Amino acid sequence: MKLENKIAEELKRVLDKLGYEIKLDEIVIEHSKTREHGDYAANIAMRLAKVAHKSPRLVAEEIVNNFKLEEVEKIEVAGPGFINFFINLKSLQAVVKEVIKEGKKYGQLTYGNGTKVNVEYVSANPTGDLHLGHARGAAVGDSLVRVLRKCGFDVTAEYYINDGGNQVDNLAKSLLARYKEACGLGKQEMPENGYYGKDVIRIAKSIYKAEGDRLLPLSEDEQLKYLKEKGIQAMFAQIVKDLKKFGVEFDVFSSENKIRQDGKVEEVKAELKPMCYEQDGATYLKTIQDGDDKDRVIVKSDGSYTYLLPDIAYHKTKYDRGFDQIIDVFGADHHGYIARLKSSMKSLGYDPEKIGIVIIQMVRLFKDGQEYKMSKRTGNAVSMRELISDVGVSATRYYFVTRSGSSHLDFDIDLAKSLSSDNPVYYAMYSHARLVSMLDSAKLKGLTIDKSAYLLTEPVEIELLKTIAGFQDAILEAGLTREPYKITIYIQKLASQINEFYTKCRVLDEGNPDLSASRLALCKASAQTLKNALDLIGVKAPNRM
Secondary structure (H helix, E strand, C coil): CCHHHHHHHHHHHHHHHHCCCCCHHHCCCEECCCHHHCCEEECHHHHHHHHHCCCHHHHHHHHHHHCCCCCEEEEEEECCCEEEEEECHHHHHHHHHHHHHHHHHCCCCCCCCCCEEEEECCCCCCCCCCEHHHHHHHHHHHHHHHHHHHCCCEEEEEEEECCCCHHHHHHHHHHHHHHHHHCCCCCCCCCCCCCCCHHHHHHHHHHHHHHCCCCCCCCHHHHHHHHHHHHHHHHHHHHHHHHHHCCCCCCEEEEHHHHHHCCHHHHHHHHCHHHEEEECCEEEECCHHHCCCCCEEEECCCCCECCHHHHHHHHHHHHHCCCCEEEEEEEHHHCCHHHHHHHHHHHCCCCHHHEEEEEECCEEEEECCEEECCCHHHCCCCEHHHHHHHHCHHHHHHHHCCCCCCCCEEEEHHHHHCCCCCCHHHHHHHHHHHHHHHHHHHHHHCCCCCCCCCCCCCHHHHHHHHHHHCHHHHHHHHHHHCCCHHHHHHHHHHHHHHHHHHHHCCCCCCCCHHHHHHHHHHHHHHHHHHHHHHHHCCCCCCCCC
16 A cells, blocks of 8 residues: 555544544645655645634644554644654665566556446547547557556547548548549549548559459449448558557447447437427537537438437447446547537436546647648648657657647657657656666676665665655556646656666665665666556667667
8 A cells, every 4th residue: 555545544543533524535645845844744734723623733733643653753743734744764665675576567556446447549530541649649548548557447448430421431532533543544633522642542553453443334332332441441451550550459449330330320319309409401409508509410401410420329339338437539629529429428318427538639740940731631741650650659659648638749850869868758768778787787796686675765765765656646646637648747757866866876886785785676676667657658668778
């Protein structure tokens, strides 16, 4: 159990004994900013003083006089009523043995208690290469899945294939034009809202290579049906391949087309009928009453569905599959979609609060001080595949989660590729390699590791121990707020302290083997913790740089 939890539970016991009513999750334990103020602090006395009609210091003193915890060496009242906790050094040193024993499992929590969570992310239309927005969504979504699993949740990673509707119809029309060009029929007029990317040309040429001009005598409907099927297959296969290279894999792929074919959309349409009305030949769902800015069309006047209706049917399947929490990682253009989606679920009798939305803002790409413009349909877009080929998977993934998904991101390619401490991903990876090199050198010198780490007493060592011990805190905070970027903050803090320790403390000291043994154990625990943290965001921890 984490020290913060132990302190909170002991405070709860004391407060119950003193007659104060407070829930355990209302007791907040914070890390002290300076060692002089202890290792941890709580302001609970100031919160309870008003209710107790006592001074905060008096309440704090009552707590201090009744507080007993083996791991706490000293407890004192400070200022107007803060309670500072000084941790027994042996308790901090013990984290080294814990990390070495647990290895890659270190940091694992049981907080989620197997709660079933569905995280849907990327879900790009199978109409072209993944662009930078998709790549950022993939990095954030996959990191969130990893963090939630580390928190103890039972997580299903899901991709929704938008293989129905206008987008894939436009893909088929674009492929037909490019196929005719491949057949030698000259330059063809591209359809309105068509796809101009090189990937479309590539697929059309591959179809011509396989089929020749066999499709030309067919009716246009037959041509489009065939090209749509082949186009979706080819596009989606490339998407899955690119994501796998990016370290992103899914447990479930759901198809919009299958949901349509299975009659799920018509079922939902019938269920929603009492909440709908007709106007100008279209069917509107009443969503204003639940916070939307206007009622939404779900069936157009020509009888075709809007994007919303199949999406409602899809989300209904998530509820029906028994998920306790449903998280959608959406692009910034979906921000206004939240209210109508929740309203729709409420209309179907489901709890709309089970749905949580993570918004992914746009990415601007810079190289040599110049911005790349991104436009999928002009053929000039920088794809995810191109970016990771240039920068590398680990650097790309790291940079995409350095800020909250809801914040815009400027991605500097030159910085991401630089081999300097200014590059945070290089700094973190180098820190791990540095520790591994130290441990390898120790073996050659015949130095051993002492997991008890009882000689770690220097301030820089103590701060590093506290950060390692706080790994679970960082994981839980990132998971509960659904903000994986908080893991990168932890990584930078840990890497910085590792390098400060490396600079200030002599580790390989054959003249003092006992001290070396403790410090080597700290090196091993630090390397393992850093590796585990990097793994949460899909970044490699190299042994050599």
